[in-house]
Amino acid sequence: MAPFSLLSVGAHVLLKSAGLFSSASVVRCSCVVPVIKTFSTSARDPPKRPLTAYMKYVQDMQPTFTRQNPGTKNVDIVRKIAQQWRGLTPDQKQPFQEVSLASRELYKLALQEYKAQLTPAQSAAIAEERKQKLAKRKAIRKKKELNTLGKPKRPRSAFNIFMAEHFEEARGATMQGKMKSLTVDWKSLNITQKQIYTQLAEDDKVRYKNEMKSWEEHMTEIGRDDLVRRKERRSLKATSTIDRKKSNVTVLKAKATKKKTSVKKTDSGAAAKKSVKSTKK
Template sequence: MAPLSLVTASVSLLAKSFSVLSCTSSLARYSSVLPTAYVSTVRCLTTQTSGPPKRPLNGYMRYVQQQQPIMTRQNPEIKANDIIRKIAQQWRIMTPEQKQPFEEASQQARKQFKVELQRYQAQLTPAQVEQEALEKRQRMAKRKAIRKKRELTNLGKPKRPRSPFNIFMSEHFEEARGTTTQAKMKSLLEDWRNLFSHQKQVYTQLAEDDKIRYKNEIKSWEDHMVEIGREDLIREQTLSTKKKLATRAAKTGTKKAQAANKASATGKSKTNEKAAKSSSTKTVRTTKKT
């Protein structure tokens, strides 16, 4: 009788063979439906222990992946960003029939992705599931921060003031020692530490001027945000300051109103007293005459 480990290994090998055969047959059917000029080979995703399967490309990205090397060879003098723009323009003017092969390829890959993702998630432990959820939240928070930063840039939010060292680094970065950015920054930090105090004072004064610039620009920008109804982009400290000022103004207005009411009441009482005295004087005079 064969050992248990040998039987287990044989079963595992047969399972893998069936998986590869099914993947190959699906690829053959898929390639026969779509033209080879439009379709890149669909990678059969296998169960991964190191990480989840990668999400498949959509139709547009498949088109970009196919056209980018062709356009790069045809236009070697054009920058990569300009090539992507040209490809995007081509995609926009393509007919639905021209886009269909790429969209169908994307749908097929998406179906395969769902199968592989379910297979991957089924083998995870509770701790791994929790870790993946944490990583997903971190990725979402990072994307949200990037989107917010891009929005603030588009709305013209002023740049924060620079430190004395940042100003020094921007002025001397080109001639700094080192071939990489990290090496240049390290050498600049050493040079900064070796500067005399009177040499650093120049950059300290520039940093103070930059603070004043930022203070004026951010105030104007936040006032503009209030005008267009984007109070959500205003700093917390600005909001708290405005609330304090509004509260003080309300209190001052209340005190002034109370003082005015008190003065009015005092004036009325004095007027009433004078009227009472005048009427009593007239009564006395009338009595004497009688």
């Protein structure tokens, strides 16, 4: 394959040269890996992360696969490339891994230069933005996990039920316009008309309460107490403690009954022996 020879030569030049990060080396690297040209020290344009060996392979092979498979969806093209990547030998993957390693070293230098020219206010703003992105990503992952575990959907309000029922025929060309018209229509309803949706909302609350109770009991059984609400967790622990106490009481009663039966048998046996002895006399 053509990309192997091109990348292997470039990687060899990059890694063999002692002055890898000299200006001449950067020029040679930009000829082999054009994406490095996008590095910038502007406060508004931080350096882009370098591609991994696999992503570099995908980038190089995608045009060829697209030409060979016209009309194929992009996701299927990537799937074919991924399958071919898994079939490559370590020697065939090595050129891409070397280029990825060289790109990472260049990225580190560019990142250091970028951070050095930031003001304290810019650094603080970037740190806060990163914190918010991580929190958002974490929330999305948790939501996906809860959906996978089958967490019940929260109950809908009376207005939400009304909106879902009348959204299609609502006035307005955009979603915002439809929401506005539905809000106006909801406010114009009388108490009797709203009562229907209020009752449906109450029923949905009961549904949610029952489903959540069952779901949280199941989460406790599989060892996911962290997903159980704090109040319910205490309730479940209290119930479990009561059940254990009842079980212990039942066991103690059974043992006491067994002991009494055993004593009675012993006493009756002793009485029988005495009776036999007196008869013999």
